[in-house]
Amino acid sequence: MSKQPSYERINYRLRIAKSIERKMIIESARRLATFSHLVDYSYVGFGSLYFADFVVFHRLLGISDMTSIEKEERDQERFLFNRPFGCVKIEFGDSNSVLPLLPWKKRTIVWLDYDGHLDEEALQDIRILVTSLPSGSLLLCSVNCHPDKQPERNDSSPADSAKISLRDYRHNRLATRLNKERIPAEFRNSNLGNWNLAGLYYRLITDQIQACIQDRNASSDPATKVGFHQILRFHYEDGAKMLTVGGLLVADQELPLFDKCNFENLEFIRRGRLDESAYEIANPCLTPKEIKLLDTYLPLGDGRSLSNDALKMLPSEACQRYSEIYKYYPLLAETDL
């Protein structure tokens, strides 16, 4: 393996669901070519030290106007050193101080890929983008939505502090991150366990987008009115539960271009209809040898099926899930880059 024994490195390279998500996003972003050549798009993200998203958006889509926002201002030299390509600019500062300074003249793909939970700062970032991005831009937001765990208290802890219920504990944690008045009434009694917190965050993100779209359009002439058109809603888990919401800002007059993108024929597209749930990115536990075998029976159809005798030894659910994402499954190999 790598000579750098950093836990971060292993984390980033082996996050399989994240890697599948990235490829699905790339596949969606290719369709933006109906608006403009992708080389004319900008990309804005949080590259951190690894710039994994920057690498694929440059290599696979040819985008070269790239800006990474880095809030950690202490290690500037290290971040600058780690830029994968010369075209990647780094803007140091809080995202909500930096985002309003970017020009937003070009169509842009922005991925707000937060490490942490949804909070007021993240909702501020979303507001800035929804009120600034030009038509044809793709806005993506990923947040950790793993239910809060009550810390284990040992015997020396004051006895009464352990009495609070898990539900109350989670709501208290939530209140430290978000203004209380944002929380829709139907979530007030939810225990925010399992994927419930993801459901709440999805609601808050889409509510914020809709409110900001209304404010943006409030005084613009009808020709420049924009709408938000959701295309992605992923749930995935590489350890912590994660939510990604993505969609396009489209001016009414460019709606025919949006229709031409044909997002509907991508199997993971979620248009945000009321009765629709998130697309869960499968992360089946299969060995590389098993995966090679499965690949020979894919894609399904045309005489190929998972009920083949050769696959009997494998858990059928894992096979089914793999068949849904095999095109996006990362090819992992030990290598020293």
Place this chain on the structure above:
Amino acid sequence: MDNETNQRVDARPTKGFFIHMLTRDVPLDKAIIDLVDNSVDGARRMRSPGDDFSKYVINISCDEGQFSIQDNCGGIPLDVAKNYAFRFGRPSDAPHELNSIGQFGVGMKRTIFKLGQHFYIKSTTQEHIFEIEQSVDIWIKANDWDFEIKNVKQADPAMTESPTSGSIVPISVGTEIKITRLHESVKEVLGRTEFKNQLITDIEMAHALPISDGLQITINGERLRPFDFSLLKSDQITPAREIVPYDLSAGKVKADIVVGIVEEKSRSLAEGGWYIFCNGRMIRAADQSKDTGWGGELNKYHPDYAYFRGFVFLEAEDPSLLPWTTTKSNVDVDSKLYRAVRQKMCNLALPVLGFLRNLAKEKSALSDLKDSDEMEPTLQNAMNPELGATTIKQSRFTDIPPATFAAPRASVSKGSKDSSVRSIQYTRPVAKIEKVMRSLGVKSAKEVGEQTFDYYLSNECE
């Protein structure tokens, strides 16, 4: 239609009820400023394009016995007096005065009724001179809603020299309004020094722009002072400006937004925030509420932000398009225009707030460091007048070009400070610190901090 089953009811308002409803919700100081608004509109109308306000004078005098306001701002034209000025509410066919402040058609009457039982108005224009004098209690009892215009005369051109053609002539072409037989409650309030001071401040703010442009307003002989429009500029720090034209179906509105910081010595918790102007009239001063984004689109207002100043100049030929309330003391936060403008305001302000947070961090980091050689006060230096920072003092900051806010983002650390460690500083009562010292068996507050931290870490976190 009138027969035995269909009868009519008299639903006309009584004048007494009407006056009560009209005056109950307007504070006395705001009612008085309405009259000043009318004078300023007059001056704006008289002024040649490009001229300032230095030829115009508004004198207010008030005590327990009377209230009066006199100006040389052009007077009320006779036809306007006859058809519009004394109507309650603006008739739908009334022409809009371009870029004016007055628009609701309630100001003058509301103020008269709010203050007293008797009023006298004299208007001198270049064409006519006329007077109106009325006791409100008699008017209430009358069946009609008319006021009688008296002593209408053609103006003598020599007597009504326009102030634009010469220097200040205190009262030449202008309006005089005098209200007597003041209501008991008004008498008491008008006599108070506190109220007069509040009125002075309110007018200084409301008409900060024309006063800065030379308009002379006095209250009982005291001349009002200009508001301090200032923003800091240096090699590294430049204020932000965005000019946004809105083409609404009913007309055009221009929003001109300027944000930045003030120098160290002007830092003020009370004066930080947003200043909003509609057609030159300040309707919000130092706003730190959710109405201007604080605690919503922006973080909550906080002492770190006491350097922040944001100015929003909204202009429209048709004043009814602007988002102001009838008392002109607030923005109509639900207005579509204002909601769109607020997004622009907040996007422009966020980088300024980020800078101010970093400035606070820099200050506290420098005060924590024993060895100040480790860190450069980069942000403070950028604001230091001794290092070239200056202050732009201009009523509309016309010298500031449209741009986003520019400022250094972070302090430069000197030498090789280890970024993997950080210091913590906090304050607790001495008695409690000594108690923990005894319990731990240590001799310094530093050890108390370190050992209690390690204790928590090993018992609760590891």
